[in-house]
Amino acid sequence: MAVLPVLAYPDARLQRVSVPVECFDDDLRKFAGDLTETMYAGPGGVGIAAPQVDRLLRIVVVDVRPRLGEACHGLMVLINPELVAWEGMAVGREGCMSVPDFTGNVIRAEKIQVRARDVQGRDRFYECEGFEARAVQHEMDHLDGLLFLDRLVSRKTDLFRRKKYQTREPGPA
Amino acid sequence: MSQALLTVIGEDRPGIVAAVTQALYVADCAIGDASMMRLGGYFTIMQVIEYSRDFGTVEAALDPAVRRLGLRVHLDPISSLPQQEDVANVRITVYGADHPGIVASVTGALAGLGFNIIDLESERSGNPERPLYVMVIQGSAPGGVENVRKILEPLKEQEGIEISVHATDTVLF
Numbered sequence: 001m002a003v004l005p006v007l008a009y010p011d012a013r014l015q016r017v018s019v020p021v022e023c024f025d026d027d028l029r030k031f032a033g034d035l036t037e038t039m040y041a042g043p044g045g046v047g048i049a050a051p052q053v054d055r056l057l058r059i060v061v062v063d064v065r066p067r068l069g070e071a072c073h074g075l076m077v078l079i080n081p082e083l084v085a086w087e088g089m090a091v092g093r094e095g096c097m098s099v100p101d102f103t104g105n106v107i108r109a110e111k112i113q114v115r116a117r118d119v120q121g122r123d124r125f126y127e128c129e130g131f132e133a134r135a136v137q138h139e140m141d142h143l144d145g146l147l148f149l150d151r152l153v154s155r156k157t158d159l160f161r162r163k164k165y166q167t168r169e170p171g172p173a
Numbered sequence: 174m175s176q177a178l179l180t181v182i183g184e185d186r187p188g189i190v191a192a193v194t195q196a197l198y199v200a201d202c203a204i205g206d207a208s209m210m211r212l213g214g215y216f217t218i219m220q221v222i223e224y225s226r227d228f229g230t231v232e233a234a235l236d237p238a239v240r241r242l243g244l245r246v247h248l249d250p251i252s253s254l255p256q257q258e259d260v261a262n263v264r265i266t267v268y269g270a271d272h273p274g275i276v277a278s279v280t281g282a283l284a285g286l287g288f289n290i291i292d293l294e295s296e297r298s299g300n301p302e303r304p305l306y307v308m309v310i311q312g313s314a315p316g317g318v319e320n321v322r323k324i325l326e327p328l329k330e331q332e333g334i335e336i337s338v339h340a341t342d343t344v345l346f
Binding site: 043044046047048067091092093094095096097103131134135138139148 | 260261341342343344345346
């Protein structure tokens with residue numbers, strides 16, 4: 001196991017799109033272990049994505065126990081993750097170890113369902129909400145070359161303000 | 174480099190930001206933190222600028238834009254302060270039928286807690302006969318979110334307003 005160096009914006013490598021994992025072998029498991037150790041060594045310590053350590057593979061690791069205790073899924077190694085459903089919206093202030101010293105408001109889904117493989121290649125399915133759902137969405141964005149900077153909303157943006165745009169014309173459904 | 178706080182106001186119209194920032198750029202100024210928004214039909218700019226030459230040069234550079242767009246400009250020299258350590262951990266939303274005293278009573282209660290307001294935005298809207306007042310405050314509550322809820326609770330009835338208090342922890346991924 002080893003702590004890997006983490007890329008920091010404006011490194012252009014963070015904006016590349018990662019490719020699916022095809023080979024579930026010992027090399028993959030070793031890398032997943034290193035990635036997990038790198039996550040725990042980070043300032044946030046609750047999530048990381050492979051492209052942050054310069055490996056263009058669709059792998060994210062999330063473990064929000066440092067924040068939520070046992071009221072979560074614990075360590076999740078999500079390989080080739082796919083968001084299959086989401087609901088709700090919440091504003092939250094995020095930071096990222098690849099974007100030092102900057103935080104900003106981002107809107108994320110409150111509840112998500114994710115399908116992924118584990119390090120053995122087995123199918124996995126998770127339902128996450130709240131903080132854990134936010135962490136998974138933040139890390140999955142890295143796989144598509146997106147940073148939370150790409151999703152910043154103005155300080156003035158608030159769900160409260162959005163309500164007035166959500167009224168619909170009455171009419172047939 | 175010296176720092177100044179530049180204030181600009183003028184009747185809102187397209188091109189104000191472009192004209193002001195272009196003039197600053199040509200005068201070798203760098204723009205730091207800025208808040209630019211429309212208030213009551215006026216466009217307002219408050220921004221920290223760094224300038225390498227003297228005040229007179231900055232004012233002279235802005236002069237054509239000031240005349241053309243009917244702007245009022247004010248420059249205050251400021252010293253550079255160290256980065257503030259406190260971050261917003263609470264967001265307070267207040268709304269209700271507009272009447273004098275809402276802001277004073279809410280912020281007075283918050284000041285009693287040592288709450289530091291980092292961002293306050295408000296809007297008077299609705300029907301002119303029955304105006305609605307909406308305010309969103311973000312700030313740092315040293316005693317946490319529950320103390321804020323408790324101290325604001327009596328104001329709901331006293332002022333006839335709705336108040337909601339949300340924790341807005343910054344999460345580092």
